[in-house]
Each structure stands twice: as structure tokens, then as C-alpha cells.
Amino acid sequence: MTRGEDPGAIPCEDEATARAWVEAQYLGSVYSEDAAAAVLRWDDDGELMDDSIPGNYQGTGWTVREEEVIRAADFPNAERSLA
Numbered sequence: 358m359t360r361g362e363d364p365g366a367i368p369c370e371d372e373a374t375a376r377a378w379v380e381a382q383y384l385g386s387v388y389s390e391d392a393a394a395a396v397l398r399w400d401d402d403g404e405l406m407d408d409s410i411p412g413n414y415q416g417t418g419w420t421v422r423e424e425e426v427i428r429a430a431d432f433p434n435a436e437r438s439l440a
Contacts, residue, residue, distance in 0.1 A: 366424060375421045379405055383417050 369375035376399065383405060384392040396408035405419040 368424070368426065369421075372421060372423070376405075379419045379421060383407070383419055 367378075369378065380397055383397070384395060394409050398406050398408060399421075400406050403420050403422045405417045405421075406415045407417050408415050410417075
């Protein structure tokens with residue numbers, strides 16, 4: 358998941374968990390006083406939208422998408438060191 362133009366993503370174990378975390382972060386930061394006002398939905402590109410935002414664009418800046426994860430097992434012949 359990413360937020361706006363942040364340089365990195367936060368890995369998550371699955372899409373449902375990522376979406377739940379993003380919604381909680383968004384509601385906690387933007388709607389700490391009145392979370393019930395938000396009308397959240399996910400668009401086809403994986404962006405969290407809030408239909409309660411006035412205007413032509415309801416994007417929150419949060420996106421969830423699948424990414425490749427590189428694991429040590431992907432390199433079975435590589436030496437592993439902690440140095």
C-alpha cells in the first residue's frame with residue numbers, strides 16, 4: 358500500500374488486510390472527530406475513494422496494489438551473511 362507520493366510502499370500479507378489498514382489510517386487521520394461522515398469505496402485501480410469529499414475528485418491518496426516480493430528462497434545458491 359502507498360500514500361500519495363511517498364517513496365515506498367508498506368507490505369501487507371494480503372489485500373483484505375491492506376485495505377482494512379488503509380481505511381483505519383484514513384479514518385483516524387482525516388475523520389478523527391466524525392468518522393461516520395466518510396463514504397469509502399475502492400476504485401478499479403485500487404485507490405481508496407471517499408465520496409463525501411466535495412468536488413470532482415474523491416481520491417484519498419491511498420492505494421493498494423499487488424507487488425512482487427523477493428525472498429531469500431528465490432536465491433538458493435547465494436551466501437547469506439549478517440555482516
